[in-house]
Amino acid sequence: MCARALYELGEIPELGVVPEKMHAWVIRKDRHGLPLDSFRRELVDVPEIGADEVLVMVMASGVNYNGAWAALGQPLSPCDIHGRDYHIAGSDASGVVWQVGSSVRRWKVGDEVVVHCNHSCGQCHNCNGGDPMLCREQKIWGYETPDGAFAQFTRVQAQQLVPKPTNLTWEQAGCYMLTLATAFRMLYGHPPHTLQPAMNVLVWGGAGGLGSMAIQLIRAAGANAIAVVSSEDRGKWCLEIGAKACINRTEFDCWGPLPSTRDRVAYQAYLKEVQRFGRAIWQITGKGVDPDIVFEHPGEQTFPVSAYVCRRGGMIVFCAGTTGFNLSFDASYVWMRQKRIQGSHFATLMQADAANHSVMDGRVLPCMSQVFDFDGIPAAHDLMWRNAHPPGNMALVVNAPTQGLHNLKETRALALSVPGG
Ligand SMILES: NC(=O)c1ccc[n+]([C@@H]2O[C@H](COP(=O)([O-])OP(=O)(O)OC[C@H]3O[C@@H](n4cnc5c(N)ncnc54)[C@H](OP(=O)(O)O)[C@@H]3O)[C@@H](O)[C@H]2O)c1
Ligand SMILES: [Zn+2]
DSSP, X not given: OOOOSOOOTTBOOSTTOOOSEEEEEEEEGGGOSXXXXXXXXXXXXXXXXXXXXXXXXXEXXXXXXXXXXXXXXXXXXXXXXXXXXXXXXXXXXXXXXXXXXXXXXXXXXXXXXXXXXXXXXXXXXTTTTSOGGGOTTOEETTTTSSBOSSBSEEEEEGGGEEEOOTTSOHHHHTSSHHHHHHHHHHHHSSTTSOOOTTOEEEETTTTSHHHHHHHHHHHHTTOEEEEEESSHHHHHHHHHTTOSEEEEGGGOOOOSSOOOTTOHHHHHHHHHHHXXXXXXXXXXXXXXXXXXXEEEOSOTTTHHHHHHHSOTTOEEEESOOTTOSOOOOOHHHHHHTTOEEEEOOSOOHHHHHHHHHHHHTTSSXXXXXXXXXXXXXXXXXXXXXXXXXXXXXXXXXXXXXXXXXOSHHHHHHHSBOOTTO
16 A cells, blocks of 8 residues: 555554655754753655665663763764764664565564664674674664664564563564673673682672663573662662662762772772772671672763772672773783683673563563653653662553553554544
8 A cells, every 4th residue: 555654653553654755853963962852753754775674663662871971962972973063862762664675585564563773784704604793793782783673663674672571562572682682791701710609709880771681581590690889769669670689879988989009008998998988798698708799880970989898709790880891900900810801782682582581481570660752752851860760661652552451452442543544
């Protein structure tokens, strides 16, 4: 049938019918700034897909820091990365396959899917038997690529899809993949420092997106998550989702860059406070038992402490520097105690798929906190930017006509009527 030029949000055209234009939240280079100012709703062209790509009708998405960094244009403008004059953010999505490229065989129009955000060349040795996260063309979809999820349709590589867990609503399915798969690779992707039963893992930001996914993976492995939080309420919430214990970081004062090791007085005072934090961990793990893995992402403010409290031969694994990238640590503790400092970035399809199975199996919940409608996208990112968001992962309804729907059949039944559709 003939497509209209544009469908309203919540209108579901006949399967496979692609309009020319779509509603999207757009970031432009000349208005980078706080999320409330930087994101604007515009009508843009529906992306055209290549041979190995899929067009997905986005039912729901999730809120990630990526969107805040993209809005701010810090440390880089995404437009300078991909070269288009506007950027559609959004690195999480649930939706329906709406069109497939000529070489796509694994997916067909109508499949219900969750999108993971690793975009890679598909042809190099790393993409074929190696580690696709090491591909020289590796990019994060919706951050380093121009067509993310904050639009009615998005363009993704066929390898970016996994099946949508049928037990979840669109918005639950749209909010967890980026944080879950990242946490999965951090905990399982760097052998021999992989998660095992009875290990102790210190999890920074336990009530955050990454932290909440990490806590559940750690519990599912029979290991102990020690969550660090900044309030009693967040601590209680972490215990409810499976943390063994919590530590409130506001009760300590050892944050920020390492003081000069040449200033003996200042350094000793600092070390005393770090050791007090270390003893708070021992109260949970037992005297002298340091964390096997430190799950790190705040960066500048916490990294020196992470590098100190990790056990001999243990691993500090980090995927971000939310509070700054100038990481410092006392090297003598790292070399003499033979600790591993490991960078980690999102995940491969293999890891995203394994992580998705833990959701299908009910061992990991999406921890969906708050759901925003399409027009709430700037406000949701503003909350995250201010660290004022509720625990877990925030979701965004994009093209689903309402919340609580699980599949295309239910969605179509409730969709706005489409004249001629
Ligand atoms: N490389 C990757 O693939 C990847 C993937 C996902 C996310 N990330 C990055 O990881 C970071 C966290 O993402 P997220 O989704 O988990 O964000 P989130 O939901 O905001 O959680 C971050 C947590 O960090 C804690 N935090 C904030 N300031 C802190 C400080 N000064 N010291 C210690 N903890 C602090 C907060 O917990 P409390 O205030 O309760 O302590 C907050 O809950 C972001 O920078 C994001 O861009 C990277
Ligand atoms: Zn490659």
